Amino acid sequence: MHHSTASQHDRWKHLYKVMSKPGPHCDEDWTPGSAIIDMLESTKVLGAGGLGCEILKNLALSGFKDIHVIDMDTIDISNLNRQFLFRQSDIGKPKAEVAAAFVEKRVKGVRITPFVGKIQDKDEDFYMQFKIIICGLDSIEARRWINATLIGMVDPENQESLKPLVDGGTEGFKGQARVILPTLTSCIECQLDMHAPRPAVPLCTIATIPRQPQHCIEWAHQIAWQDKRKDDPFDSDNMEHISWVYHAALERAQHFHIAGVTFQMTQGVVKNIIPAIASTNAVIAASTTSEVLKIATGCNPYLNNYMMYAGEEGVYTYTFEAEKKSDCPVCGNLARKMDIDPDMTLGEFIESLGERAEAQLKKPSMRTEEKTLYQRFPPQLEEHTRPNLRLKLRDLVEDGEEIAVSDPAYTIDFRYRLVFK
């Protein structure tokens, strides 16, 4: 008994050190001690997506005890080289469940609740229960979705509604970690421009003078196949097709004295796969989970707000503060308060919008969550909503209700919270 308590303590020794003594960078108001450790252990966190194994292991070993994980994938044989919680016998089983069971067994006292499914299957009530969300998602779409959802949840009345989002992502030897405080800091949508689409090799390079083995594979895939096997639609899961492309690419590469075309590379190029690198995932997962630890406990300043990592040649990281975009369609679009006279008609209100300096909306359409107030186009909706122009605002909206206004003259939309004078 005594022995197990001692070894338990040993396991958390280093964590306790950080939590029980102030450091040079910690906030003046921060009080180290057991209260912080209690808080850490009771903090409910959600991990989502592909960096799951690393993130789950790190959270559990950082002292979090109430961890939830959501992932829609099942275990594939190709995961086993780096997703160390999975074994051959787990192939085909849901990742979330296997990972949760493994970590629970290995780290005593941790509770991990798995959900098998898409993050999009869950609603605001689900996300509301967590303190912090940590994501290692594998697509931009999923990131945008969770970002917009968390920003939409922020309610100025309720401080629990603001959920810090820690996002990590990797691609080959590159990766990034970022901290997003919904509505306060730059969000994923603000930063979308930074994800440049993968540069496509111009077809002329592929068709005329290839320089890299990949160019030869693209040639075999896009040009030779069309030439020789036009009526046979290319299927990247068909081994015979890949093999045909591989041999065609190999022949072309030899002709141009280019080395390096392999079957695996062929498969990667035609399926547009960038190999996942275990060490990159480990670095990024470590970075994101330590941000979660810092945010949850306040033991040290957290990342402000973007860390990029490049591991192709040596190891390089750079940290900077991504700025909020004022015209961000997700976070730059929060409702502004507007005092209005409820006895004004909707028509008068629309006219007054044209006079407001910041808006100068000439042809606005507008609605509340429930009602289409006025919609200029298409004609059927215009006819239907035209009678509203003569109605008083108090008969159309509630005091404090939000309206959203679009105007073709502006690329952004406006949200106002109408407060009755």
Place this chain on the structure above:
Amino acid sequence: MLKIWSMKQQQAQAENAESAAGNKKKKVTAAQLRVQRDLQELTLGNTMKMSFPNPDDILNFTLSIEPDEGMYKGGVFNFNFTVNQNFPHDPPKVKCTQKIYHPNIDLDGNVCLNILREDWKPVLNLNAVIVGMQFLFLEPNASDPLNKEAADDLRNNREAFKRNVRSSMAGGAVRGETFERVLR
């Protein structure tokens, strides 16, 4: 959890965006806002009309296409549009309400249009979709069929395909399948 909340309150004061006391009001969703904008920017021309069974619900509507040229000229084709709350990340769902003879529309009304499926991107808008729908009636496409028989007819014998289109639009049968009368 650090001073995140006090940061939020400072921001609220700075922007005068503090909330009125009381109940939380529903916010216009991102999907609604985007549809409101998309509707304003539609170009319907003479060949398309929209109707809204519930004008307060702009996420569900019907589009009627009346092609003024091509093989389907003279018909009126109705499509139900269902836009979900994940729009524009998800494409709208579009379904033909009539049983028609068309290589890219199956007998249940499912529509095969690249931008409604694999090529959908959030930068595309409703106008792109309705232009694509209109195009399906001007240039039915045999290479990516949903109605394989119709696609085979189009590929093998264009004249016979045209005759089939005419008779199906009049409510006739093609290869034993009876179609809905869609003539204006």
